[in-house]
Amino acid sequence: MLLEEAKSFIGKVATPMVLEVEKGAIKKYADAIGDENLLFWDEEHGRNSRYGSIVAPPGFFGWPLKWKGTFVFITRLRDEFMQRMAEIGFPRLLDAGMEYEFFSPIRVGDTLTASLEIESITVKEGKRGTMLTCINKTSYYNQFGVLVAIARQTSFLS
Amino acid sequence: MTRNQLYWEDVAEGAELPALAKTATTVMLVKWASVSGDFNPLHYDLPFAESQGIGKPIVHGQLKRAWLIQLMTDWIGDQGWLKKFSCQFRGMDYPLNMKSISEPEEDKVTHWCKGNVIAKRIENGEHLVDCEIWVEDEKGMHTTPGTATVILPSRQG
Numbered sequence: 001m002l003l004e005e006a007k008s009f010i011g012k013v014a015t016p017m018v019l020e021v022e023k024g025a026i027k028k029y030a031d032a033i034g035d036e037n038l039l040f041w042d043e044e045h046g047r048n049s050r051y052g053s054i055v056a057p058p059g060f061f062g063w064p065l066k067w068k069g070t071f072v073f074i075t076r077l078r079d080e081f082m083q084r085m086a087e088i089g090f091p092r093l094l095d096a097g098m099e100y101e102f103f104s105p106i107r108v109g110d111t112l113t114a115s116l117e118i119e120s121i122t123v124k125e126g127k128r129g130t131m132l133t134c135i136n137k138t139s140y141y142n143q144f145g146v147l148v149a150i151a152r153q154t155s156f157l158s
Numbered sequence: 159m160t161r162n163q164l165y166w167e168d169v170a171e172g173a174e175l176p177a178l179a180k181t182a183t184t185v186m187l188v189k190w191a192s193v194s195g196d197f198n199p200l201h202y203d204l205p206f207a208e209s210q211g212i213g214k215p216i217v218h219g220q221l222k223r224a225w226l227i228q229l230m231t232d233w234i235g236d237q238g239w240l241k242k243f244s245c246q247f248r249g250m251d252y253p254l255n256m257k258s259i260s261e262p263e264e265d266k267v268t269h270w271c272k273g274n275v276i277a278k279r280i281e282n283g284e285h286l287v288d289c290e291i292w293v294e295d296e297k298g299m300h301t302t303p304g305t306a307t308v309i310l311p312s313r314q315g
Contacts, residue, residue, distance in 0.1 A: 025193070032189040033224045034180065037231055049236050058240045059227045095219045097246035097304075102239070154246075 002088040006132055007121050009084070014077040014116040019061050021110040026056050033057070046108075056106040058149075059098075061114065061140065081118065090132055090157040099152040104142070111143040119152065132157040163235045166278065166285035166310040175273035175289060178229045182217050182253040182269055183262045190221040212250070219247035222269075222293045222302045229271040229291060230306050237311040241286070245304030251295055270294045273306070285312045 030040040038045040039055055046054035082093065106112065119137040123130060138151045187201045196218055199206040207215045223245050230240050251269060254262035273291035280286065286307055293302035 028189075029193045032186070032193045033221070033228055034186070035224075035228045035231075037228070039231075039236060057224075057227060057231065058243065059224055095247055097244065098220065098223045099242075099244040100240075101242055 003123055003132075005088055006085060006090070009081055009118045010121050012077060012081075012118050016113050016115045019112040019114055021056055021060075021106055021108055021112060023054060023108045026054060026060065026108065029060055030057060051105050051107060054108045056108075058102050059100060059151075060106060061112060077116070077118075085132070085157050089130075092158045094156040094158070096133070096154040096156045098154075101150045102148070103150075104146055104148040106140075106142070106148055112148065113141045115139050115141070128158065130158075163237050164233065164310060166287065166312045167314075169275055169278060169287050169310065171275050171278055173275045175229060175233050175275070175291070178225065178232060178271040179267040180225055180269040180271065181262060181267055182221075182251060184215065184253050184255055187215065187217060187221070187253050190218050190224075194218065194220055196220060214252060217251040217253055217269075219302070222247070222251065223304075225269070225271050225293060226291050226302065226304055226306075229273060230289070230308060233273075234308045234310060239309040240306065241284075241309050242307040243304065244306075245291070245293075245302050247302055249295070249299055249301030251293070251301050268296060276305075284309045286310075 026040055030037065035057060037057070039049060039051070040057050041054070043054060046052070085091070116136055116138045118134065120133075120135045122133045124133055125131075134155045134157060136153045136155070138153070139147060140149045140151070142148050184202060191197050191201060200210060200212060201215050201218050204214060207213065226245055227240065227243060230243065231238075234240065254264055254268060257263045271291070271293055273289045275287055276290055277288040278286070279288070287310055289306045289308070291304045291306050292300040295301055
């Protein structure tokens with residue numbers, strides 16, 4: 001019964017989020033990683049590259065399903081999900097891994113629309129009891145409607 | 159940072175990728191919290207980390223993910239394309255504390271990002287290279303294993 005409750009979240013989609021790809025945000029992101037790649041930093045280098053401008057590193061905006069205070073629209077689904085999971089006995093969440101498919105470059109000035117779906121929830125019986133594996137799929141489209149990337153993030157709930 | 163472009167023909171199966179050194183510090187984790195939006199105090203608040211049974215703050219899994227992506231983009235150069243990427247967060251990693259506003263308590267590398275070429279193939283006209291990649295801690299533990307597939311330019315055009 002409880003697991004059916006958990007599985008009722010499969011296929012739920014968060015309110016799409018619109019992300020503006022700002023130059024300063026790209027540079028801060030690269031700086032936080034310690035990444036000095038000129039494609040992310042240098043405008044002249046970007047102009048002369050095959051992209052024609054500074055681009056965002058792969059994985060930029062990789063995680064829109066996050067904590068309160070940042071991406072509030074999307075965290076509504078997360079908050080509802082986490083609250084229900086805690087109520088049915090899975091209060092702990094562990095970030096287990098990340099998977100990406102990259103299709104097209106993300107340039108400075110692009111506007112991305114990120115759409116997050118709870119793609120799957122599976123039950124695993126482990127040494128420490130029952131665990132849930134939840135996969136969140138986020139699809140990123142640019143302002144031309146082109147799918148630029150898909151991210152899949154795996155969480156373990158126990 | 160401008161390097162010679164890597165071509166598909168330059169890559170041999172079994173070859174090692176140039177390793178990427180990282181020094182994780184508490185300052186680095188605060189910066190990552192800011193750009194990623196992950197403000198879980200587990201990553202910067204010692205009493206909170208202790209209360210969670212972790213002992214001390216740990217490196218964000220998603221920051222290690224970003225390091226591994228840098229390993230790939232550094233290697234493939236401006237003409238390469240990271241097509242697929244995955245990593246799993248298997249083990250905890252710890253940052254160095256700071257002894258001054260700019261210097262960590264020890265001057266050393268805490269983590270290495272590494273990889274090997276597993277296979278080369280041509281599919282739908284794309285010159286692909288499949289790699290296994292990982293983040294390695296000071297004990298040699300692979301805390302964050304993963305895989306990556308890249309498209310490289312070909313000298314044949």
